[in-house]
Amino acid sequence: MNLNYSDEQQMLRDQVQKFCESDYSFNKREEILKSELGYDLELWKLFAELGWLSIPFSEENGGFGYGPIELSVLFEEFGKVLIVEPYLSTVVLSGSLLDKSNYAEKGSLIESISSGQSQISLAYLEEGSKNDHTFANTNISNSGSGLALNGTKALVLNGGNADKLIVTAKMDDNLTIVILDSNLDGVSINSYPTIDGQTCAEISFENVEISESSIIATGDEATNLLENSINLATLCISAESIGCMTACYLKTVEYTKGREQFGQPISNFQVLQHKMVDMFIESEVCKSLLFKAMLECESNESSKLKSVSALKAQIGKSGKAVAQDAVQLHGGMGVSDEMSIGHYLKKLIAVDALFGNSNYHLSKYSQM
Amino acid sequence: MEINFTEADIKFRDEVRAYLKDDYPAHVRDKQNNGIELTKQDMIDYHKSVSAKGWMGYNWPVEYGGTGWSSTQIYIFQTEFGLAGCPPLLAFGVSMVGPVIYTFGNDEQKAKYLPDILNFDTWWCQGYSEPGSGSDLASLKTKAVRDGDDYIINGSKTWTTLAQNADWIFCLVRTETTQIKQEGISFILIDMKTPGIEVKPIITLDGEHEVNSVFFTDVRVPAENLIGEEGKGWTYAKFLLAHERFGIAAVGNSKRSLQMLKNVVGELDNPELSRKVANLEINLTSLEFTELRLLSALENGAHPGAESSILKIRGTEIQQELTELFVEAAGEYALIYPGPHGHGDNAKPAGPEHAAQSVSKYLNMRKTSIYGGSNEIQKNIISKHVLGV
Numbered sequence: 001m002n003l004n005y006s007d008e009q010q011m012l013r014d015q016v017q018k019f020c021e022s023d024y025s026f027n028k029r030e031e032i033l034k035s036e037l038g039y040d041l042e043l044w045k046l047f048a049e050l051g052w053l054s055i056p057f058s059e060e061n062g063g064f065g066y067g068p069i070e071l072s073v074l075f076e077e078f079g080k081v082l083i084v085e086p087y088l089s090t091v092v093l094s095g096s097l098l099d100k101s102n103y104a105e106k107g108s109l110i111e112s113i114s115s116g117q118s119q120i121s122l123a124y125l126e127e128g129s130k131n132d133h134t135f136a137n138t139n140i141s142n143s144g145s146g147l148a149l150n151g152t153k154a155l156v157l158n159g160g161n162a163d164k165l166i167v168t169a170k171m172d173d174n175l176t177i178v179i180l181d182s183n184l185d186g187v188s189i190n191s192y193p194t195i196d197g198q199t200c201a202e203i204s205f206e207n208v209e210i211s212e213s214s215i216i217a218t219g220d221e222a223t224n225l226l227e228n229s230i231n232l233a234t235l236c237i238s239a240e241s242i243g244c245m246t247a248c249y250l251k252t253v254e255y256t257k258g259r260e261q262f263g264q265p266i267s268n269f270q271v272l273q274h275k276m277v278d279m280f281i282e283s284e285v286c287k288s289l290l291f292k293a294m295l296e297c298e299s300n301e302s303s304k305l306k307s308v309s310a311l312k313a314q315i316g317k318s319g320k321a322v323a324q325d326a327v328q329l330h331g332g333m334g335v336s337d338e339m340s341i342g343h344y345l346k347k348l349i350a351v352d353a354l355f356g357n358s359n360y361h362l363s364k365y366s367q368m
Numbered sequence: 369m370e371i372n373f374t375e376a377d378i379k380f381r382d383e384v385r386a387y388l389k390d391d392y393p394a395h396v397r398d399k400q401n402n403g404i405e406l407t408k409q410d411m412i413d414y415h416k417s418v419s420a421k422g423w424m425g426y427n428w429p430v431e432y433g434g435t436g437w438s439s440t441q442i443y444i445f446q447t448e449f450g451l452a453g454c455p456p457l458l459a460f461g462v463s464m465v466g467p468v469i470y471t472f473g474n475d476e477q478k479a480k481y482l483p484d485i486l487n488f489d490t491w492w493c494q495g496y497s498e499p500g501s502g503s504d505l506a507s508l509k510t511k512a513v514r515d516g517d518d519y520i521i522n523g524s525k526t527w528t529t530l531a532q533n534a535d536w537i538f539c540l541v542r543t544e545t546t547q548i549k550q551e552g553i554s555f556i557l558i559d560m561k562t563p564g565i566e567v568k569p570i571i572t573l574d575g576e577h578e579v580n581s582v583f584f585t586d587v588r589v590p591a592e593n594l595i596g597e598e599g600k601g602w603t604y605a606k607f608l609l610a611h612e613r614f615g616i617a618a619v620g621n622s623k624r625s626l627q628m629l630k631n632v633v634g635e636l637d638n639p640e641l642s643r644k645v646a647n648l649e650i651n652l653t654s655l656e657f658t659e660l661r662l663l664s665a666l667e668n669g670a671h672p673g674a675e676s677s678i679l680k681i682r683g684t685e686i687q688q689e690l691t692e693l694f695v696e697a698a699g700e701y702a703l704i705y706p707g708p709h710g711h712g713d714n715a716k717p718a719g720p721e722h723a724a725q726s727v728s729k730y731l732n733m734r735k736t737s738i739y740g741g742s743n744e745i746q747k748n749i750i751s752k753h754v755l756g757v
Contacts, residue, residue, distance in 0.1 A: 001370060001371070001372065001373050001374070001377065001660060001663075001664065002369055002370045002664055002667075003369055003660055003663075003664035004665065006369070069369060249755070253755050253756070256757070257757065267757045270748070273747070273748070273751040273755075273757050274744070274747045274751070276751065276755055276757065277747040277755065278747075280750060280754065280755060281678055281681065281682065281750075284658060284678055285654035285658060285678075288653075288654045288655070288656075288657035288660075289650070289653060289654045291369075291657050291660075291661060292371070292653060295369060295370075295371040296371065299371065300371070310649075310650045313647075313650060314650055314654065362643060362646055362647060362650075363643070365650065366643060366645075366646035
């Protein structure tokens with residue numbers, strides 16, 4: 001038993017922290033959000049140069065062969081400054097799915113992600129999915145010359161910016177995962193903003209022609225790839241939430257120390273002190289669940305889904321509680337969009353909504 | 369990082385399990401398994417058995433007769449005892465006064481008191497709280513006045529756990545009235561048989577006699593019983609509180625209770641209650657990993673300080689919620705009050721087995737968020753020392 005980060009992991013954290021502190025101020029983030037793309041392409045290239053875009057990929061695919069612990073470190077630090085770059089959709093959801101697949105062309109695709117050339121989004125949700133990741137009305141049928149894709153996918157993270165899409169569909173009743181260029185005829189993309197400053201898209205496919213060689217996996221293999229990728233992404237956004245919660249209590253402590261009312265800093269009031277301690281405790285117990293989950297994602301195939309569900313169930317509740325208290329303790333400033341604090345609340349609400357909310361994961365947990 | 373214990377740790381865990389299975393006093397275990405209150409003699413038999421195994425000094429260095437175990441071993445030891453349903457080892461001797469004596473006492477005191485603690489030949493109790501001094505412990509008023517080779521002690525202590533069984537009491541007393549109330553406090557050991565000491569029971573909500581008032585009227589105590597320097601008692605008192613950090617989360621005991629609760633709730637077809645149990649299980653997992661994280665940091669050379677107040681707060685909240693959910697599972701049968709020692713000679717009334725003691729246990733556990741520095745005091749500690757407010 002050893003729950004200390006290795007030197008290498010600590011170095012990664014220091015590197016990410018240094019970037020976040022010096023190059024990602026709240027004002028800078030605001031500027032990025034106003035840009036057309038919604039994220040900073042220059043920073044994305046920097047991520048590639050720093051090697052961050054290859055963190056989870058196996059060494060045979062040119063990655064570092066790192067795992068859930070390193071991803072958690074990265075996301076925890078990202079959460080502290082609310083990074084909006086599309087790491088989750090491209091690297092975690094799409095990249096790790098490709099990395100674990102037996103797809104013949106995965107090498108060049110992963111290379112294009114690692115180098116920052118390509119944005120790939122995973123389109124798996126549909127209206128009516130109800131937390132069943134394998135649900136699909138979208139289908140693939142035989143057409144004269146090859147295969148035809150028809151259907152509509154919802155809530156595709158970063159879908160509007162993606163040059164390639166990984167899509168789940170039914171082919172002869174089998175779950176099938178395919179990859180295609182987003183600019184093919186018959187693909188229409190309606191991109192819209194998300195509550196946490198990113199974008200997602202509704203994407204329709206109308207008789208889109210694809211070939212056999214675009215099939216990544218089918219059947220049980222497809223289900224497993226999808227489940228693993230979403231589970232890893234759930235771990236990542238949970239780690240990100242812990243970064244958000246940490247920032248929430250640190251910023252709140254700082255604010256209450258500086259804000260004077262009744263002739264003294266409001267941090268002198270015990271009722272506020274105990275609220276801030278509660279925020280701290282919630283963050284710490286979530287962090288403890290993160291440790292269990294990331295270690296089991298790394299080495300325990302049989303319990304990794306359960307420990308991630310435990311984590312996500314707790315994150316949904318604690319995250320909202322911590323961020324709401326942070327807004328409350330900032331008083332009127334807390335509801336001002338100019339202050340960063342409310343944006344942590346938005347992020348934590350978004351996290352609860354993604355990949356099954358707190359209630360869903362609690363039910364899932366109690367049935368496992 | 370490594371989630372699993374080392375081979376050596378597993379071997380150690382198996383040794384603890386083997387002891388609990390083969391050498392632990394059978395009559396005590398039977399009572400534990402059937403939820404029957406342990407008597408004073410049962411507690412003595414239990415502790416003597418641990419002493420005989422050489423494990424009483426489980427958290428002491430080897431040079432004072434302790435085991436010299438690592439933090440991980442201590443964690444495993446405590447958790448396995450908890451999982452087996454053993455009450456935590458009485459802390460007053462081995463975890464409280466013992467470390468104070470071997471750290472601040474003189475050689476005569478070490479020779480006189482430490483072996484009896486390790487052999488459980490003396491039952492210690494703790495004289496800290498007073499009627500007017502609870503969370504504000506340093507405001508204590510029990511007075512010790514020097515008279516030749518003795519101190520003469522007057523005052524009273526309260527909430528003294530199991531004083532009715534105790535041979536000795538360690539007390540914080542005021543030897544001087546000073547501007548700063550923390551100064552002028554001294555740490556002294558008192559034989560409970562000394563004339564002028566009176567113990568009066570306080571009956572708690574569950575009907576149990578666990579705590580007492582202890583009155584001191586002109587109690588003459590040899591000055592050689594003073595630990596360390598006169599007026600430095602507050603330093604020793606704080607040291608003592610910090611020493612009792614791990615184990616307070618009671619992860620092992622709570623895991624055992626949770627398993628029993630899951631067995632009960634599994635039969636009830638009550639989805640709402642099942643969700644609460646699932647939620648509690650997640651909370652307990654987070655507590656377990658919080659303790660393991662602190663242990664890892666400790667073994668890595670860090671000194672987790674006030675963070676460990678989380679263990680007290682969350683550990684006691686979980687202990688309390690477990691009993692609340694047993695009451696909820698009992699449904700209407702929570703109405704029945706069997707008294708602190710069960711139904712005795714009366715025939716057991718109708719109702720499920722698990723319901724019988726549920727309310728008594730619930731009432732008993734209310735103490736946990738109050739004792740050992742109330743949970744509000746723990747939050748003050750975190751606020752000051754972790755958040756820097």
